Amino acid sequence: MKNLNKILIGTVFFSLAVAFCAYAEEMKMPVNVPASAFATPAVQAPVEKTTLDNLQTAFNGESNANARYLVFAKKADEEGYGRAASLFRAAARAEQVHFERHAKVIKELGGVPTANIETPVVKSTQENLKAAMEGEIYESTVMYPEFLAKAEKDNIKGASDAFEDAGRAEGVHASLYKQALGNLKGWKGGNKDFYVCPFCGNVVEKALFKVCPLCGESRKNFITVQ
Template structure:
């Protein structure tokens, strides 16, 4: 299927469905905040449906490999975002003076650096049997292996971190 029209279509569909998932999730949160619970539930259900579509497209495209290969792909993707993508985005935002974009790109860049290190560590310790917990900062996306007092990226209180 490599280089086929179907593979390109599956990957385009994966991208579109993935974006729709996040968009509808954002819409759901906004509707809930406005007290529009029925719309919030519909957007959340649609978000979950788009996730189902995206995951199936990705699977059929043959993009889900063994865990070691998937971890290496994650390391490579996070490094690309931290070293190439976000620095370029940040430069453009700075040139345009968009402070909110600068803030969100900075948070993401710093979090992606952490993600890459965590994926690399997981790859190197794949056969370790001791259970590891991860803590997600709900503000900037930083992930820690222990709940911090405050997020080193955005300053969010550690008690707001979500345990996985």
């Protein structure tokens, strides 16, 4: 019996020793995990957009604004806001001035102008005017000033001139939409003439000047839009 106990105790100790050796061996084994897995994940710095990227963004934005305003104009005519419809068409023509100029600079920089035209969300004319005004405010106070600063830093004159002119014109569009929103009844009735600068996209109701107050383009070249 004593011998049996000794054998059992010996077996237990032997098993524990084998298990311990296996564990120790395991701890010494090289771990086949790439070192990068233990590295602190690198914080991805935001990639700064290039001026060419910004031109593409502006080209896409202006192309969509053009499409949106033409649909808004149709809706305004349907609702009897003829003057607002004319404003939308004039602004649409101005956005065309902008996207054509951006396209020209994109090509000069070796790019291909690309736009993804989304189906416009059309609501009441009052809501459409508000949406249009907000878009113009964003472009004139945030987007174009940022794009202009980058283009100036990059010393790409064609782009900085295009951004500066477009930004100023968007400010004028915003104020016209604001006027319409402030007195919507006054924008009912028939269509009326607006005048669009073919160089900077300025829009005016009365072109009582010899040259565009924003860019110096001759009044003679202004486009009449109704």
